[in-house]
Amino acid sequence: MLGSLPAEKKLNWKDYVGPMAHAYNCTKHETTGYAPFYLMFGRHARLPVDILFGIVNNNGPTDGEQYDDYVIKLLEQLNHAYVTSQNSASEAKARQKHNYDKRTTTNSVLKIGDRVLVQKKAIVGKQKLADQWEEKPYVIVNKHPTLPVYTVENDTHKRTLHRNLLTPCMFLPIEDPIDVNVNQHIIKSRSWKIKKGRELFESWKRKQAHLTDS
Structure with a gap:
């Protein structure tokens, strides 16, 4: 007001x-x-x-x-x-x-075992120079049967979030792989080289910033 x-x-x-x-x-x-x-x-x-x-x-x-x-x-x-x-x-x-x-994104279905980044909700306003996504990737460990809600986990946190707060990042490495039990199958996350992953991450952030500006 x-x-x-x-x-x-x-x-x-x-x-x-x-x-x-x-x-x-x-x-x-x-x-x-x-x-x-x-x-x-x-x-x-x-x-x-x-x-x-x-x-x-x-x-x-x-x-x-x-x-x-x-x-x-x-x-x-x-x-x-x-x-x-x-x-x-x-x-x-x-x-x-x-x-x-x-309004949830439906053309990009996330699956258990996918790596994702979580959006930073503490950022207020446009703030073009601020990172819009948390740096450390998560792994999807569970999905709600009827709602677009996912449970994600990394080596320090486990969270339940709406699909709108997640974006796929399969190109990023996970320094400490997480074993996920789903239907008695263990999904092991591959560990990529840190240097190459950081380069890809910086490239991805530049693309996101370009899309935001446009």
Whole structure:
């Protein structure tokens, strides 16, 4: 939201944190279906625009209503809001996961025993000069039966990652070969010469940088 400020106001961005946080908290959230303010206090916020348009906001107890009755009604409203928002969030999560999986690369199927590099997710922004992939290769040791999720391993780490975070690198060496048991067959990774592997790795990084620039 702060990024939407005009250039001349971005220098004083801290002055707009409060108003923008208030606007966010009073706005209906796409995922939950409720404004954060309502989920916190069980009522809609009273805004200056309500006075401007003469909108009556019956959030508090009505005339003649007992305090205990109002508390019970408030708790019922909050409980309904919590259940509804949780269901909406679960549906949104499943929908987002489905859309994410659809973008997975399908023309390059990875197999158990393949060597891969893992993308560095800590890098923020374009950063053309930064390495986009971890230097040490991994070996695929398992694949989820229905999802594009793989378990990869090297001599120091074992991780479970989505296909979008992996790229094949069969030309790279593994200094310490890993034995992988799959269906009672042992897949032994070949160890290539380190010097030749480093040269190929540098060549591959230059190609990746060229594709990123283009």
